Amino acid sequence: MCVATPEPNTTKRADARMNAAAIVDAATRLLARDPDASLADIAREAGVGRVTLYGHFDSRATLIAAVVDAAMARAESELSDVDLDGEPVEVMRRLLAASWRLTHRHGALVQAAEKSLSSEDLHEAHLEPIARMRTLLERGRSAGRFRDDMPLAWQITTIQDILHGASRAVYRGEHTPDVAGELIEATVLAVLAPPTGE
């Protein structure tokens, strides 16, 4: 569940804690756009010396683990707010909206994590959101609201691909995040809709 080893609760000075948070924040922002962003870039973005960064995080991997943990914590918090009961199409709308906010915020962070962290940790990290989506898809299929003539895994990766593609398109400036959210909803629902007997 948790990628970084939890800090021993040494009481740090207030400014030190602020800096650590600023670094994680800056890293989240930069890595979302460029998974290869250097630690020097991240330190600069955080308004902090490079040495200070190393004072807080032993290595690139340690920092990324911290970023992933923070991201996962917020993600779980936001996703678990989504009410999974009710009409599957409506639930999918809500789940997509929450997923889009997260994807847009974290962007390519997954790729950064894949390069620096053991794949087991990461796979486990993504397991929960995927399971959530899978459960919803299965329920929607049983209810005849989603098509079931494609593999579940395909539908899930397609949804992820659409989300990540939207993230890149927004970074390219092609759409606003809000418009992208609407397009995602329309597109995913079209993919999932049971084929009308043509």
Place this chain on the structure above:
Amino acid sequence: MCVATPEPNTTKRADARMNAAAIVDAATRLLARDPDASLADIAREAGVGRVTLYGHFDSRATLIAAVVDAAMARAESELSDVDLDGEPVEVMRRLLAASWRLTHRHGALVQAAEKSLSSEDLHEAHLEPIARMRTLLERGRSAGRFRDDMPLAWQITTIQDILHGASRAVYRGEHTPDVAGELIEATVLAVLAPPTGE
């Protein structure tokens, strides 16, 4: 159109030409899976010494330019074989099938190219296939066969995202290329289908 400066027609020895071709081939294969593959890896994959590679290509950028050129040449040849006349949905099927073969073969090569080549060159390189797809989409929309309540650019990037996602899924071993082709067709057509008055 052409990324690499064309070779002065110095007559090279047969084995040298073979090696150059083997290197481009190996690079195409490796870069399709890992856009960060090192030149040492590529040389090994080509069954050639690292120095030999540098004998044929000045730099990583030069090699990638050659790979892109070869890929583009084959791509154009295969895509221009697709008959663009006729029922838009049928044409889309054919165009998708051809695009899938190319995507599966070239995979992440685009990303490798983006890191090593000037973005102008690359943008121009991708212009033609995108224009082809755009023309077809516009015709299908006019004919009422494709939905026109989303931006064209969104539909195009979505199609590209689905193709690339399928490529990754196949590399992960989740589907065979053939099955992926069918899934791509069904998924893209679902995305493009005009919404039925619900």
Place this chain on the structure above:
DNA sequence: GATAACTCAAACATTGATGTTCAAGTTGCA
């Protein structure tokens, strides 16, 4: 079969990012 073209391993130079050390300067906090 002579020769120019080509290959290749080993060894070196360079570059850019990572990570470390140090000594001097600030600042939160008791």
Place this chain on the structure above:
DNA sequence: TGCAACTTGAACATCAATGTTTGAGTTATC
């Protein structure tokens, strides 16, 4: 106020990938 905690730039070590050079060995081609 004073001190430990914290920050910082500069300088250094390391590592991996990119390129380069050399010199000896193959081989296509004339």
